[in-house]
Amino acid sequence: MIPLHYDSQFFDEPIDRYGTDCDKWDGIMAQEGHAVLPMWVADMDFRCPPEVTQALVKRATHPVYGYTEPSAQAADAMIAFLARRHHVMISREQQIMLPCVVTGIKAAVRALSKPGEGVLIQSPVYGPFEQSILTNQRKVVDVPLLRDTQGYYTMDYAGMEDAFRDGVKLMLLCNPHNPVGRLWRGEELTRLYTLLEQYGVTLISDEIHMDFVLNGGTFVSALSLDEREQAKIVVLTSASKTFNLAGLRQATLISRNRELRHAMLHDMRQAGVEAGNLFSFVATEAAFRYGDAWLDGLIAYLAEGERRLRNELAKRVPKAVMSPLEATYLAWIDLRAYGLRTDELMRRCYAQDVAFSPGVYFGKQTGEGFLRINFSCPHSQTMEAVMRLEKAIQANTTEK
Template identity: 40%
Template sequence: MTRPRFDFDKPVNRDNTLSAKWNYVKESVGVEDALPMWVADMDFETVPEVKTAILDRAQHGIYGYTARSNDYYEAIIDWNLKRHGWKVDKNWITHSPGVVNALFTAVRAFTKPGDGILIQPPVYPPFFRAISMNDCKTVLNPLKVEEGRYVPDLADFADKVGSGSVKLFILCNPHNPVGRLFTQEELRVMGELCLKHGVIVISDEIHSDLLFKPHRHVPFASISEAFAQNTVVCTAPSKTFNLAGLSTSNIIIPNDELRHRYDAANDQVAQKSHNIFGAAACEAAYRHGEEWLDQLMSYIDENRRYAVGFIEARLPQLKVYNPEGTYFLWLDCRSLGLGNQELEHFLLHEAKLWFNQGYTFGKEGDGFVRINIGCQRSTVEEALNRLEQAVHSPVRQG
């Protein structure tokens, strides 16, 4: 049954909701009226059935320790098969409150202090922290730009992964912040090299449902049985359905030994309990959220086209990378000639825009910003107008 169109243009007031994105602007960045387009949550209400499932569960009034139902697992399994053609077994699914938490757990499970862990900057900042806070060594395989798009540097990857010191590769696919969906061939080359050198792959696929047509997501573990046996796949309904505050993610580990090691690392910090509302929301989202998600991604795709077109036409001195997935734009502002601190200050104080600063994604992000376009079109329009005005202001030009 086709559902009515969801109205993603409708503004939703987020005042006084303890929203990290909206309610602490002054405290966080010192500017009251900076438009928040930073952290990865969206300004849209979730799937109606998710809201109903939470309300139904809340009606009961007892919120004690809780387990996961068979229907919960079935919803995850059906979703992965239908959306990504990946057949998941119930026994492979284990848990984490969040994917970042799972990354830290995986590092503790599969490495010892001093081991090398490979990542591909510019990349999601907690990847760096998961490594450094566990006293491991960060090994960088920066993405490179070829014909205007980011690609993995496979020759460098081969060198680094074969160096003997790398024990783990943390892959970000779809890639935050550059918005690439790596092709099966790119993934295959990296995965084969990891297998050859005994490097375990942690594949952070939290953005795997947020795709622009005709791009497809290839679950890393779906490529071959050998890949499945060497991979920890981090998934969650949180980015897809805007549920980050419900602390519920699903970590899929086909290899029994790796899964036991992961679970043991969770046990060491007594990380066992589940969020009762997160479970209800996750199941309802995967069961009923498909039509909503398809409409959402059409809407964000329009945001993407609008923003990329605007920047290319009216701010041609900036270079925007056209994403294949996620709800981020990665914008190269280096032509403005500002250092990182100056760029941040300019955007907050002159343009009144709160974007994620590129340098937080590694030094490859110096002079860049990440813009969250998971919001009403009117917000995107307002932001780009502010940016254009600030860049063209007589003070800057002078």
């Protein structure tokens, strides 16, 4: 039953997700009132590793689903996976199980800053970074990434240093970066960390996209920057993005710093946040233990998907600038040359029955005129989406 090779045939197979209450297909259909090709929210239209399904089915046949402890086996499987694939060494007590990464971001903001204080982000960046700061009455200190004409982004060290000098003590980093596709290099992270140490700033590094390295290069975890216990570093990651398990709700916070862990645990206990559910632990363990072959096949498929997307865009939407993509399965597309604002782009795309993520979700100014395309789906679906985007851009405003 378990295939030996996860080749393009495996990932080419369309999976009908309608009727599963999934955000991506059912949610957007409910919102728009008609079927829409969904290239937006960051989950994949691929089957997860069959070993995960097998483990879930096996557990489901035990007919008692009572209160469950955070699983030591899932924790150990993650420890082994991080060592095997990313050369990051951690221990069980350095992990805290969470329902999801965004829970961890919010707990970190609440526990490690006070109302009114600034928290640094680098837009354009995953929308819930900003929302997590605002909803907890902190101040967003945005030091936007710098962009060159090819759409390649780098960090604004001088801008960050100004913010740290002004008293910012907490930073949210996205590595690899959603949506601009950067895989931050060791030198860039070391330069950042030198500044953080100099100004006593705590780093929250969201590494949920750690496994999607598409074009060579090596993922460097913030945990590798400083292995001392007192390092002010918190990492958030999970099996959910890598292995397409987001609906199961499980993630992990990792810090070698006991004080930081205790502060965040305290906040979560106050809010009554309990980690995961029994099926999420079963799936996490199976994915981290047995998912390597599936993951290697997936990465090869996504790398080819990126190449095809870039070529198709060049043909059909030639003024689009797609940022160089080092990691993630999310393409960041600058469409400003067409002179349309994001809301108009979105309206036209919905009229052509296709949904992308609006650039402004990642930065009101830095994402204006941009769309993000999630290409973690069969290549044929991506090609269809680009054709619809072409029509959307060519359509005159009164046309459906």
